[in-house]
Amino acid sequence: MHSPVVTSTGRDLRLDLFRGIALWLIFLDHIPSNVVSWITIRNYGFSDATEIFIFISGYTAAFVYGRAMRERGFVVAGARILKRAWQIYVAHIFLFAIYLAEISYVATSFENPLYAEEMNILDFLKQPDQTIVQALLLKFKPANMDVLPLYIVLLIVFPPVLWLLQRAPTVALGVSAAIYVLAWWLNINLAAYPEGVWYFNPFAWQLLFVFGAWCAMGGAERLGPALRSPFTTGLALAYIVFAIIIAFTWYIPGFNRLIHLPIWFEDLIYPIDKTNLDVLRFAHFLALAAVTVRFIPRTWPALNSWVLYPAIICGQHSLEIFCLGIFLAFAGHFAMVEVSAAIWMQILISALGIIIMTGTAALIMWYKTVEGRGAPATTRPKTANADLAGGEA
């Protein structure tokens, strides 16, 4: 079943690979109290799989729609981007329906008096009119359902961003960085329902998306010499090691007594703010990316091996597999609660989830092939297909 995935479209399989791995890690991280999530990168530094996902999504969006914009113009490319945003919106609402089903079940079956307070999470079932409308407006977002709304907002504003990126990439990146700084400075974020703000602040996280897009628009080549210098690699490695040491002080009992961080230093770095894409997180992602591109070349033979194939095909169908992963995390947690939360069960659920994600990606690929959408690029007209050119946008 395995066929070479490299095409003449100049697709960088590393993007698919790492997006696929990010999707697996997001799935593992979303199953609470899962022993397997100890392997995920969030335990070994500041950033996690979300950064990888958003960066690569920005990269592929610029790659796919950038070509469409050059060939077909602003309006056509803009319309395609908005169509994609609409698909993601529908997927998000579908996940919300599943969430409602799960939480309604919990509401009828959970009576443990120890957790009377936690039962307040079910309050919103009492005003479904408000809740469902607010969910449709993307203001009410249950836990673990914050990434897709961020993605939707980023895509909606992407057409003018892409336009500027094509004309003056550095200016576009500068504007993006300025918005990031302003968001920090003035505390700007979108409002959420019933109160609070978005868990992933779009004004902050857009920096990663636009940076990904900037890299796709030639920025990566411009950074090339700097990325190849031993100094950059050394700096990135040093930062990664620093992050590992700090992360170990959170998880390993006694380690923080061994490495006693001064109070002023803790005041400086904590809290490491995920909502506003903390500078430490962004820098950690940059360090990981720099080391990755330094040691894994685009022509790495393993990219065509069967070992990495499952992750690559998951990365190539990221929207479907992302949604599936969120659903499987719900379902896996449900199985842990209802059947057993033993360690063997956690390992089983994690492995089964990844197998289902991979199987589904293979099925989608097969389906697109028989539908004629996945035909080799050489036989297809010049309508740059989002699925082929570096996966979906």
Added chain:
Amino acid sequence: MRLMAAAALAALLFADGAVAAERPRCGVPDYLLFGESPLKRVSSVVETQKRLRIAVVGTGSSALAGPDGPPSAYPSRLEAVLGQRISPVVVKVVTLLRTRLTAEDLAKGMDKLLSDEKPNLVIWQTGTIDAIRRIDPDAFKSALEDGVERLHRGGADVILMNMQYSPRTETMITVSPYADAMRVVAQHFDIPLFDRLGIMRHWSETGAFDLYAAGRDNVLAHRVHDCIGRAIAALVIHAGKLPAVPAPQAGQ
């Protein structure tokens, strides 16, 4: 050799904690319970006045429902256990619990609490409602800082207590940003954090309690609260450097 390794692996994988659950042991490892932050006002008031007034400020998870709820909830258990352990010091625990209040709501009531109850130590339990409503973690952190400052100005020591570990609602309530904020604030003010989340998770993992249970099980709730009361008593003794007798065995 290979057989032994397989057996060891199987033992590890199937260690469901069913055996441990038969004995109601709720010990807490030192690293989860004890820090280095002192309770100086507690130390001095116990030494000079031989009495200790504690106020528990919080929300629903500091109480238990039903007629036998209040005496079984952890504030009462703390009063009983701490009173025994540091006798003849007289320990009085008062509670100011209001359901569905966020940290900001609770912080506003601190001045009144200080003038009404004149506590030497305030145990501030919060975070759950903020996590459920998904309050901005920055706003949550500011509210905590505001509350702790008010309490310190009013002459009380403070212990922050974070959320319960609730495995059934884990996919629905994201507690970690709020737990992180509480840890940061505790570190900043050099005050103890009672890590209820980590401690209850430890009990769940070691099989001391089946916190996945869904049924209306009052015995479980009472036992958990008893253990929380004992653990807080140990923390107060440790952080206040109070002379105390060793802890009696839990569940007796």
